[in-house]
Amino acid sequence: MASLISKSAAFFGLLSLSIAAPPLLVRNFAPQDIITRDVVIIGGGATGTYAAVRLREDFNKTVVVIERTGRLGGHTETYFDPVTGFPVDYGVQAWIDGPIIRAFTGRFNIPLVAAVQPPFATEYIDFKTGKPVVPPFTQADVTTALTTYFGIVSQWPFLVGGYNLPNPVPADLLLSFGDFVTKYGIQAAVPTIWTFAQSVGDFLNTPALYVIQTFGLPQLQALFEGGFVVPADHFNSEIYLKASALLGADVLYNTTLVDVARHDNGLQQITVKTPTGQKLIKAKKILVTIAPTADNLKPFTLNHHESSLFNQWQYTTNYTRIIRNGIPDDVNVINTANGTALNLPTLPYAQEFSFSGIPGLHTFHTVSVKPQKDQDAQNLVLSSIAAMSAAGTIPASTPSIEVLSNHTPMLLRVTADSVKNGFYTSLYALQGLKGTFYTGSAWAGDYTSVLWGFTDALLPGIAAAAV
Numbered sequence: 001m002a003s004l005i006s007k008s009a010a011f012f013g014l015l016s017l018s019i020a021a022p023p024l025l026v027r028n029f030a031p032q033d034i035i036t037r038d039v040v041i042i043g044g045g046a047t048g049t050y051a052a053v054r055l056r057e058d059f060n061k062t063v064v065v066i067e068r069t070g071r072l073g074g075h076t077e078t079y080f081d082p083v084t085g086f087p088v089d090y091g092v093q094a095w096i097d098g099p100i101i102r103a104f105t106g107r108f109n110i111p112l113v114a115a116v117q118p119p120f121a122t123e124y125i126d127f128k129t130g131k132p133v134v135p136p137f138t139q140a141d142v143t144t145a146l147t148t149y150f151g152i153v154s155q156w157p158f159l160v161g162g163y164n165l166p167n168p169v170p171a172d173l174l175l176s177f178g179d180f181v182t183k184y185g186i187q188a189a190v191p192t193i194w195t196f197a198q199s200v201g202d203f204l205n206t207p208a209l210y211v212i213q214t215f216g217l218p219q220l221q222a223l224f225e226g227g228f229v230v231p232a233d234h235f236n237s238e239i240y241l242k243a244s245a246l247l248g249a250d251v252l253y254n255t256t257l258v259d260v261a262r263h264d265n266g267l268q269q270i271t272v273k274t275p276t277g278q279k280l281i282k283a284k285k286i287l288v289t290i291a292p293t294a295d296n297l298k299p300f301t302l303n304h305h306e307s308s309l310f311n312q313w314q315y316t317t318n319y320t321r322i323i324r325n326g327i328p329d330d331v332n333v334i335n336t337a338n339g340t341a342l343n344l345p346t347l348p349y350a351q352e353f354s355f356s357g358i359p360g361l362h363t364f365h366t367v368s369v370k371p372q373k374d375q376d377a378q379n380l381v382l383s384s385i386a387a388m389s390a391a392g393t394i395p396a397s398t399p400s401i402e403v404l405s406n407h408t409p410m411l412l413r414v415t416a417d418s419v420k421n422g423f424y425t426s427l428y429a430l431q432g433l434k435g436t437f438y439t440g441s442a443w444a445g446d447y448t449s450v451l452w453g454f455t456d457a458l459l460p461g462i463a464a465a466a467v
């Protein structure tokens, strides 16, 4: 009797084991639908492309990149004007020069030139009233305040490497940026900082940490020393086209994640949906480069600890586009509110219209901290132009929107309290757990050079682990 019970217990034990087995093991993939690699890279933007090329070419690892769209490059986007055939970069504008940028552009034979401020007139206009506003600060005030700001942020050189924050976190970094500006009397620097860091969204009410990560030491050095560079042919997407050609079939385009089964030891099993059906990827390690929001990571079946971190992100909604025949040629207009703190417009807003150098075409950005639909962003832009022409600031026009691009989510961030309580220590401690590594804009300052540097620091560890 006793032996029968223990036998059936053993039997039921086996049964429950097989029931608990992940559904993936049940699903059968034909051999041609199974892809075996050292590293699977999720996202083929700036960091995913960089990591794929370097892991394959420099670390001798096999890779596959999972990219949701039909192209590499992410936030780097180029529009070809059908009238002139000239390129207009309406995403990433310029790189901060340095050895990392030189090495990666060099391997694709992309010559660089200094990004020069084009000689177009800049006008400060309140996009609500459409009327010109006198810029609130003189150039001398601006230079003095920026120099002061440079001195302050120089105290925290570790920020260039990401969010390896000391404990305790310096109190200044946790101040709202508005309080930080008041404390240091750097009001005159704010309009300049804002033009670089509007992606922060609610700029004055966000911890100074995030403004500094968007406009800090690397950007200030580049600004003061003329260190912004662009490809000589002004075609920022070219490097990603060349990387795409190099990587060939190691990129799966128009592909999304279905299920990600992770393990501390052994193979990671990633099911993806491709244009030619589902495939199973068996990889030693995973490198996540997409924004690690709970929504994006749903296929990962996050554990409680991971969810508690990834559920905390707040972010900005950011659209970039090109408009034709809205603003006169050779003119840039910057939204400068009359009657708000430091003349900053109230969210949501169109930030500026920048002349592209090509007749008729201006690029623009819109920012919102609340979710925005394409139509909302479009209305914001058209009403800004309508206000300017109604006020007689610009001639009446019939603008048309040529391209649109949604860059949401931008600038992932958490509350000052969470930063203070060690959010980034916990976040960074996830590196390598469950066979998964992370890079991309949530993990360091959102600039190509900074993110490639952050990625570089990870690659030897990933390569060593993927054996």
Ligand SMILES: Cc1cc2nc3c(=O)[nH]c(=O)nc-3n(C[C@H](O)[C@H](O)[C@H](O)COP(=O)(O)OP(=O)(O)OC[C@H]3O[C@@H](n4cnc5c(N)ncnc54)[C@H](O)[C@@H]3O)c2cc1C
Binding pocket: 042, 043, 044, 045, 046, 047, 048, 066, 067, 068, 069, 071, 072, 073, 074, 075, 076, 090, 091, 092, 093, 094, 095, 096, 255, 256, 257, 289, 290, 291, 296, 318, 320, 407, 410, 439, 440, 441, 442, 446, 447, 448, 449, 451
């Ligand atoms: C409008 C704009 C202008 C900018 N200008 C500059 C600049 O001038 N200089 C500079 O240095 N930096 C600039 N940046 C910062 C820029 O974000 C970084 O330089 C860099 O592109 C970030 O790289 P990333 O790999 O983190 O993200 P991305 O380049 O955005 O790459 C993410 C990739 O993952 C893909 N993806 C997303 N979700 C999924 C999913 N679920 N499954 C599969 N694939 C997915 C996306 O399609 C994308 O290709 C700008 C950013 C924006 C939005």
Ligand SMILES: *[C@@H]1O[C@H](CO)[C@@H](O)[C@H](O)[C@H]1NC(C)=O
Binding pocket: 060
């Ligand atoms: C690259 O990796 C393969 C497979 O692991 C190995 O056989 C080969 O010797 C490696 N080549 C170099 C140059 O390290």
Ligand SMILES: *[C@@H]1O[C@H](CO)[C@@H](O)[C@H](O)[C@H]1NC(C)=O
Binding pocket: 069, 070, 253, 254, 275
């Ligand atoms: C991706 O999908 C788009 C839109 O359907 C299509 O135009 C493009 O050719 C596809 N690209 C690839 C590489 O499959």
Ligand SMILES: *[C@@H]1O[C@H](CO)[C@@H](O)[C@H](O)[C@H]1NC(C)=O
Binding pocket: 129, 131, 132, 133, 134, 338, 339
């Ligand atoms: C700015 O606002 C003030 C009142 O707050 C008003 O007197 C002034 O005319 C406005 N200037 C412009 C250019 O609209």
Ligand SMILES: *[C@@H]1O[C@H](CO)[C@@H](O)[C@H](O)[C@H]1NC(C)=O
Binding pocket: 195, 196, 197, 198, 199, 200, 318, 319, 351, 365, 366, 367, 407, 410, 446
């Ligand atoms: C959108 O984000 C990019 C990158 O940070 C920035 O260059 C651009 O100015 C942003 N636009 C707005 C309006 O926030």
